[in-house]
Amino acid sequence: MLQLQRDVSLREFNTFGLPATARYVVTIDSEAALLDALALPELAGLPRLVLGGGSNLVLTRDFDGVVLRMAIRHRERLPDNPADPCARYVRGGAGEVWHDFVDWTLSQDCPGLENLALIPGTLGAAPIQNIGAYGLELAERFHEVRALDTTTGAFVTCSRDDCAFGYRDSLFKREPGRYIIVAVTLRLPQPWHAVTGYADVSRTLADAGIAEPDARQIFDAVVDIRRRKLPDPAQLGNAGSFFKNPVVDAATFEALRARFPQAVGYAQPDGAWKVAAGWLIDQCGWRGKTVGNAGVHERQALVLVNRGGATGADIVALARAVQASVRERFGISLDPEPLML
Structure with missing residues (x-):
């Protein structure tokens, strides 16, 4: 049942912990819920803010509109594609926590995202920013997104080329508000090759005596680096x-x-x-x-x-x-x- 909340504090919904209040907040846990929310008469004509983990946001004022909190959660390893035998494909809902999704891909024997471990935020937000770290950008592992085009009211599929990725940039940043991402599919190349050229990664692995790391060891190294260098938003x-x-x-x-x-x-x-x-x-x-x-x-x-x-x-x-x-x-x-x- 769709619940529309009024006058909601956003402090716990942004990793800076900044004070702000939204006129309305509605949690979106399915495509149907998204369509239902956008059809609510109370929300007609109001500004919209699509919110994932709130890890890429600075709130400077109250938001006199509706916040759509994306909570669509699902994960699946897709069947191997005979037309593309040199890859494995995984798909997840926009509300999946990014780091947890990366960890899950390794448990599914689908390496390739380990350099992006512990980046805050959600899977749905990752293509918007074209997240990247330690020698890898999301665009290099991207296949397609499913999104609602709010100008037509129809769900569309956007390929890698459609998304026009750049450094921390994408179609979704250039046309803010038009597309609401509900699912992301990633292409993980096979055979897997370690990406260890970034100095911090190679140094951490060398210090641990690891000359030929597997994906899990790179994942662990990246997590260790980020925890040493970056503050935990839950603490600061x-x-x-x-x-x-x-x-x-x-x-x-x-x-x-x-x-x-x-x-x-x-x-x-x-x-x-x-x-x-x-x-x-x-x-x-x-x-x-x-x-x-x-x-x-x-x-x-x-x-x-x-x-x-x-x-x-x-x-x-x-x-x-x-x-x-x-x-x-x-x-x-x-x-x-x-x-x-």
């Missing part, structure tokens, strides 16, 4: 990496490294360079600094945190101050990852 409010790593052309990076020989960057296939945003912020002296109730985490300068009692305005003010420092010192602009609402 945050949204993970707050800024994207800026991508600059080769000439800009060469000029940067001429001024700062220790500059951290990663060469891209097209000749551009991805500069480590955390390094830029750290060099500006922000690591561990607190302004009011918001701060920069002491172990990872890329993470902004709620020290307790922070508002969305506090987080935004801190983010803008960090951006201004980096721009002034390095001439590089930082773009936030989370949605500011």
Whole structure:
């Protein structure tokens, strides 16, 4: 039975733990529930916010609309496809917790997502952001999504090409609100190959004496790295990496490294360079600094945190101050990852 709640606090529904109230909240646990919710006369014409784990969101005000909390939960390993023998396919509902889903794929002998372990959020949100970490992006394992096109009221299937993935970008970010993802299908290449080129991963495995890791060992290594470097949102409010790593052309990076020989960057296939945003912020002296109730985490300068009692305005003010420092010192602009609402 569809339940429409009114005047609901969103503090527990965002990992920053920021205060805000929604006019309406409705939990969506099936495609039918989604259609029923959108047909409710009370919600006609109201702004909509589709919410998964709330791990990529900064709430700066109350939301005078309806929050659709995605809770569609199912997991399945699809039958092998004779037309594509070099892959295994898995599908899950949009409300599946991402990390739990990755763990489950390994139990199903479907490796390939282990580098993305412990990323907060839900399966349905993963394609929107094109999540990535430790040498892998979701787009590399993506097959298709099933989504409701709110402009037509029909469910559609979007392929990898349809989604137009980019660095922390997708069709769904460029057309916000149009598509509501209800299920995601991933393609996991076979035979499996370990992705261990990222320095932290290779170092952690080497320290453990593992020369030829299996997928579970990479999963465990990534979990260990993230727990050492990043704060647990249940203990200290945050949204993970707050800024994207800026991508600059080769000439800009060469000029940067001429001024700062220790500059951290990663060469891209097209000749551009991805500069480590955390390094830029750290060099500006922000690591561990607190302004009011918001701060920069002491172990990872890329993470902004709620020290307790922070508002969305506090987080935004801190983010803008960090951006201004980096721009002034390095001439590089930082773009936030989370949605500011």
